[in-house]
Amino acid sequence: MSNAAAGRIVVGVDGGEPSKRALRWAARQASLTGAELQAVIAWESLTSWSWAGVMPVMPEAYVPEEVGDRALADAIEETFGGEPPVAIERRVIVGNPADVLLEAAEGAELLVVGDRGRAGFRAALLGSVSHHVTQHAPCPVVVVRGAEEGADGATASPETAESA
Numbered sequence: 674m675s676n677a678a679a680g681r682i683v684v685g686v687d688g689g690e691p692s693k694r695a696l697r698w699a700a701r702q703a704s705l706t707g708a709e710l711q712a713v714i715a716w717e718s719l720t721s722w723s724w725a726g727v728m729p730v731m732p733e734a735y736v737p738e739e740v741g742d743r744a745l746a747d748a749i750e751e752t753f754g755g756e757p758p759v760a761i762e763r764r765v766i767v768g769n770p771a772d773v774l775l776e777a778a779e780g781a782e783l784l785v786v787g788d789r790g791r792a793g794f795r796a797a798l799l800g801s802v803s804h805h806v807t808q809h810a811p812c813p814v815v816v817v818r819g820a821e822e823g824a825d826g827a828t829a830s831p832e833t834a835e836s837a
Contacts, residue, residue: 679707680782685774685802686712688744691787693752695817699785700752702815703759708782711762714745715773741765771805778812785815 684699686692696712703710742765749761766773778784786803807814 679709681709681711681780682706682783682785683711683713683774683777683781684785685770685787685806686714686745686748687770687787688714688748689787689789691789691817691819693748693787694819695785695787695815696748696752698815698817699783700758700761702783702785706782709762710759711764711777711781712745712749713764713766713774713777714741714748715766715768715770716741717767717769738765771802771809774802774806775809775811778806778810781812783813783815784810785817788816788818 682699682703684692684696686696699710699712702708742763745763745765749757749763764777766777768776774784774786784806786806788803803816807816
């Protein structure tokens with residue numbers, strides 16, 4: 674079966690541990706199905722309030738695409754060490770992360786996200802991005818849940834998934 678016939682899996686990556694677990698899960702699924710794997714990192718523009726209204730705040734040497742590409746490359750390296758089990762197309766996109774993932778998932782066979790992102794509120798069952806995409810995605814969504822810490826500090830089932 675060719676990759677084109679097998680489809681495409683999109684995975685949201687923000688560099689946090691939940692997104693690395695999602696990346697690992699998506700890579701295994703792509704390997705099993707022959708699907709193409711597309712890792713997407715998104716961010717919103719940096720802004721601040723001033724007397725003149727909202728003003729962009731960017732250091733002179735700040736190149737968002739380079740920072741995003743480096744963060745995505747680092748996440749892939751930290752997740753797989755040497756060589757990932759499948760080829761991974763990297764996409765770095767400026768925009769609201771939930772909206773970017775929804776757009777990237779158009780025509781995909783599957784969208785994979787972690788259960789909460791770097792800015793997630795620990796008490797929430799799902800992070801805002803994962804919650805939003807499960808409600809609005811144009812394809813099936815897999816939310817890869819993180820390890821649960823028990824009373825003794827041990828972690829259990831680091832790779833369970835919930836399909837929406």
